[in-house]
Amino acid sequence: MLKVLRKPLISGLALALLLPAGMNTSAAETTKNEQSPSALTVPSIAERYKKSFTIGAAVEPYQLQGTDAQVLKRHYNSIVAENIMKPINIQPEEGKFNFEEADKIVKFAKENGMDIRFHNLVWHSQVPEWFFLDENGKPMVDETDANQRAKNKKLLLKRLETHIKTIVKRYKDDVKSWDVVNEVIDDSPQNERGLRESAWYKITGDEYIKVAFETAKRYAAKDAKLYINDYNTEVTPKRTYLYNLVKDMLAQGVPIDGVGHQSHIQIGWPSLQDTEDSINMFADLGLDNQITELDLSLYGWPPRPAFPTYADITADRLQAQAAKYDALFQLYEKLGDKISNVTFWGIADNHTWLDDRAKQYNDGVGKDAPFVFDPEYNVKPAYWAIMD
Ligand code: GLA
Numbered sequence: 001m002l003k004v005l006r007k008p009l010i011s012g013l014a015l016a017l018l019l020p021a022g023m024n025t026s027a028a029e030t031t032k033n034e035q036s037p038s039a040l041t042v043p044s045i046a047e048r049y050k051k052s053f054t055i056g057a058a059v060e061p062y063q064l065q066g067t068d069a070q071v072l073k074r075h076y077n078s079i080v081a082e083n084i085m086k087p088i089n090i091q092p093e094e095g096k097f098n099f100e101e102a103d104k105i106v107k108f109a110k111e112n113g114m115d116i117r118f119h120n121l122v123w124h125s126q127v128p129e130w131f132f133l134d135e136n137g138k139p140m141v142d143e144t145d146a147n148q149r150a151k152n153k154k155l156l157l158k159r160l161e162t163h164i165k166t167i168v169k170r171y172k173d174d175v176k177s178w179d180v181v182n183e184v185i186d187d188s189p190q191n192e193r194g195l196r197e198s199a200w201y202k203i204t205g206d207e208y209i210k211v212a213f214e215t216a217k218r219y220a221a222k223d224a225k226l227y228i229n230d231y232n233t234e235v236t237p238k239r240t241y242l243y244n245l246v247k248d249m250l251a252q253g254v255p256i257d258g259v260g261h262q263s264h265i266q267i268g269w270p271s272l273q274d275t276e277d278s279i280n281m282f283a284d285l286g287l288d289n290q291i292t293e294l295d296l297s298l299y300g301w302p303p304r305p306a307f308p309t310y311a312d313i314t315a316d317r318l319q320a321q322a323a324k325y326d327a328l329f330q331l332y333e334k335l336g337d338k339i340s341n342v343t344f345w346g347i348a349d350n351h352t353w354l355d356d357r358a359k360q361y362n363d364g365v366g367k368d369a370p371f372v373f374d375p376e377y378n379v380k381p382a383y384w385a386i387m388d
Pocket of ligand 1: 082262264353
């Protein structure tokens, strides 16, 4: 239940009003800066949930220092790269692997005893074009000649294998969970299996999925787990397509260990019942579940005209968000033996991809606030809600 919410720590304005007369602004600033944000003094979220699952955060390398790093160390025992391990960053040109930024995250995680999720080995987005060009630079998807199509398919699968093998071998001893494929199911499918008609699919059918898992399995640590990751996994028909695909792949011996539920969700959507049903469905197939990209937007979707974004966020919205977080984490805890990790898609409300989305659809107006820490790393009502 949502209990009485603790009083927020003193705000900057209140602090200024309390300062002795004559204290100048820079002195006031110094005093303010010396105060730790409340995220650094309250109990650890990871500690609170350690009996059920690990708690993760998505990060950019610049967040591995300063207050971000302190908050990470206190509250999270798992980490994932928000962007820098995606194909476009790791292998921007064929054969030119770029591990510098990814290595920073791996080093930080190891130094601080955190689990690492790798996101992601295969995706239709943030993937460089060269993967899908034939030896003559022609887009493989445009090929009509059957012989050349067969050659292209072979070449693409070979490139995929090389990409996965190189990465997995490098991080074999460090990564516990691999997002092997991301978003292979379509929300508005063009085919009866609901498979996304990406370049991967157009060139190889569903074989890229099999090759991806088989290659990852071949090189990953014995106890590492391989995930198929997607958004809107709670709702039909998408979750049914995903379920059927996974069931079919498992029957063929494809080594899938679990489903990653991205969980880019909103206060009013999806329902808790759908969320619970989805976790149970995949657990019944013998699979693990991870909540891989959790952020709880204040807004509906699509934002306009039904759900405008706000220039200022009101207290009642934060309370509504806290109530949803409360119910959600109660559910996760209840299903704790079927969920091994819950990862937030960020650390605090000062850095979230949802801000761009809110602005894009509302003429630049709007700030989202999807996490349990505010932009200054103070706790929000949602923090207390999940800590009860
Ligand atoms: C998807 C991807 C993530 C991220 C978000 C938006 O969920 O899996 O890597 O790009 O979109 O930030």
